[in-house]
Amino acid sequence: MEQTVHSPVRLTGTIRQLRPSDMPRFREHLLRLDSESRRDRFNGLADDSFISSYVYRSSAAGTTVIGYVEGDKVLGAAELHESPDQSQPTAEIAFSVERHLQHQGLGGKLFERLIEQARGFGYTRLLVTTHPHNAAMRALARRYNAELVFEDGETVGTIHLEPLMPVGVISASSQARNRTLHPA
Template sequence: MQQPITRAVAPLTGVVRLLRHSELPQFRAHLLRLDKASRRDRFNGPANDAFVAAYAERCFHDGTIVIGYVEDGEVLGAAELHERPQDREPTGEIAFSVEKRLQHRGLGGLLFARLIESARAFGYERLLVTTHPQNEAMKRLARRFNATLRFADGETLGTIDIEPVAALPARPGIGDFGNLAGAY
């Protein structure tokens, strides 16, 4: 009986962190390197290079929070948090992309966790995710983070409710400016 061949997978050696505005070229290059299927999954349909390049520019100019997986100065995965100011409660729309060679290694989960942590810190109460019905990886990932999924208008729509940041207990002397009244 033959033993199955297993391939050793090199450990992830990069970092997951907020991208700086100066890293727009690396973010754009990442999105442009996505293979056809990954690009379709990320943009919920076909997207040409000009659209992808313009999209990256918009992200860095409209206040989108972009968290990246950076390895040796290259962005190889990203999670985006786009504000939806038209919604009554603080709501963000989220999106993810991971280059093919790093998919199925837990990177999406790391990016998702960091994105939720950032959304909570910015006071978001709800996150939305939209994907096409065949994007099983995204649907599994969203469910792992307690997304409620539904199918509408040919898309899978997910909602994640975020618990607010707990208020810090008051500490005497810290931030207590009341005792300064009349001191000037």
């Protein structure tokens, strides 16, 4: 598929966890996605009624949504859906960015924040599923060392997360920062 090149856009919004009161804005974001972006996000066709019920189900299931918010609009989102049936603490992830902001690095910023949130919840694995033509999602997943395979017409990936450090264990970066702030 041909990739559209977008002029650089200055990102002036914030990336934050969406509150329950933000769910209508999240729904409006998903409804604004063009047909290709909807197909990339939902791995197939998704009409307006599907999206409305999807947001309701996600909210009821306690899905974590990290959004890129400008003013009162959600323009990008990263979702974390728990998979409680897995043997390890696992969540499935999904991303959506409105067309005019795609290929600006926003997906990577949302991905970083989502991984930080996932680690905070104690997840050790993240799953991603996309159609084989979604090159942007495959590249993003590879950037975070996803093991990608082609299964049943879809690209399926697993990202293994480093566990959180036990309380009282100081990481090397924390030790270095402490030495900088409090030299001997």
